[in-house]
Amino acid sequence: MPVKEFMQQSTWGEFTAIQFGILTFVPQPTSIDSRIFEYWWLVMETNDLDYLCDRVAALIAGANRVVVFTGAGVSTESGIPDFRSPGGIWSRFDPDDFTIDKFMRSSETRKLQWQMLREGGLLKDAEPNAAHYAIAELEKLGKLTCVITQNIDNLHQRAGNSADRVFELHGNMQWVRCMGCGNRFPMDDILRRLDREEVPDCPFCHGILKPDAVFFGEALPQETLNNAIHHSRNCDLFIVIGSTLVVYPAAYMPMYAVEAGAKLVIINLMPTPMDSRAVVVICSKAGEAMPKITEGVRKRLESRSG
Numbered sequence: 001m002p003v004k005e006f007m008q009q010s011t012w013g014e015f016t017a018i019q020f021g022i023l024t025f026v027p028q029p030t031s032i033d034s035r036i037f038e039y040w041w042l043v044m045e046t047n048d049l050d051y052l053c054d055r056v057a058a059l060i061a062g063a064n065r066v067v068v069f070t071g072a073g074v075s076t077e078s079g080i081p082d083f084r085s086p087g088g089i090w091s092r093f094d095p096d097d098f099t100i101d102k103f104m105r106s107s108e109t110r111k112l113q114w115q116m117l118r119e120g121g122l123l124k125d126a127e128p129n130a131a132h133y134a135i136a137e138l139e140k141l142g143k144l145t146c147v148i149t150q151n152i153d154n155l156h157q158r159a160g161n162s163a164d165r166v167f168e169l170h171g172n173m174q175w176v177r178c179m180g181c182g183n184r185f186p187m188d189d190i191l192r193r194l195d196r197e198e199v200p201d202c203p204f205c206h207g208i209l210k211p212d213a214v215f216f217g218e219a220l221p222q223e224t225l226n227n228a229i230h231h232s233r234n235c236d237l238f239i240v241i242g243s244t245l246v247v248y249p250a251a252y253m254p255m256y257a258v259e260a261g262a263k264l265v266i267i268n269l270m271p272t273p274m275d276s277r278a279v280v281v282i283c284s285k286a287g288e289a290m291p292k293i294t295e296g297v298r299k300r301l302e303s304r305s306g
């Protein structure tokens with residue numbers, strides 16, 4: 001895919017906006033009299049992913065509070081199907097059956113759900129990919145405040161991010177929660193019970209067990225959401241990876257960040273509604289861009305300390 005960029009450079013040589021689009025405008029500061037010609041626009045096109053990743057690396061190295069926000073695009077590279085994509089899970093199951101209301105109301109719906117979890121094995125065998133590891137490496141380099149994720153697969157933690165730095169807006173499928181007493185159980189333990197039970201219940205109170213992921217129509221976990229909003233509003237660099245920013249309220253996070261004055265970077269295969277607010281937009285797979293970016297950060301930090 002051709003990589004095109006729209007880049008705005010101030011007369012002080014500081015990059016203020018870089019963004020991909022159909023056309024590529026690269027404003028150059030004039031060497032004659034920058035006070036008269038504040039911007040000099042050129043048109044160019046580049047396929048240079050390395051160059052753009054290096055720009056992002058520079059932003060990360062220069063930032064104090066970096067928040068990474070991940071969506072389905074990061075998980076699909078680990079082989080986890082995007083719930084919304086054709087041929088995905090909703091081509092076999094009716095999404096209307098998976099609202100929180102229906103789940104709580106109908107034991108038949110719960111039976112379907114557990115059947116799907118048992119046979120689907122959606123997350124089974126999924127391993128962290130290069131993007132997960134690169135994000136975990138940012139934390140080790142001291143350049144990551146937290147990860148806010150829409151994913152429910154636990155792969156950030158498995159790649160090495162500290163659990164207390166990962167805010168899972170949509171829950172985590174490694175766990176099952178009792179809707180009666182609130183106790184949590186490992187998903188694997190509950191799945192084993194499906195050999196002899198169609199609809200498992202809580203061993204303590206016989207309440208309804210629900211995968212600890214946020215269902216349609218269900219509220220996001222309040223404390224997690226509060227933390228995510230806090231970090232979005234208090235970062236100076238917010239990096240969206242693999243999200244098209246169409247699922248709310250998760251998609252509000254980059255808006256909070258930009259409104260509070262943070263720089264926004266977007267790495268996604270598809271355009272997003274926030275592209276025009278970003279200083280860098282990279283149209284590539286997360287697993288291709290992120291290792292380059294983290295490597296660029298590491299080199300910068302090493303040259304500083306050396």
Ligand SMILES: [Zn+2]
Binds near residue numbers: 179181203205
């Ligand atoms: Zn219970």
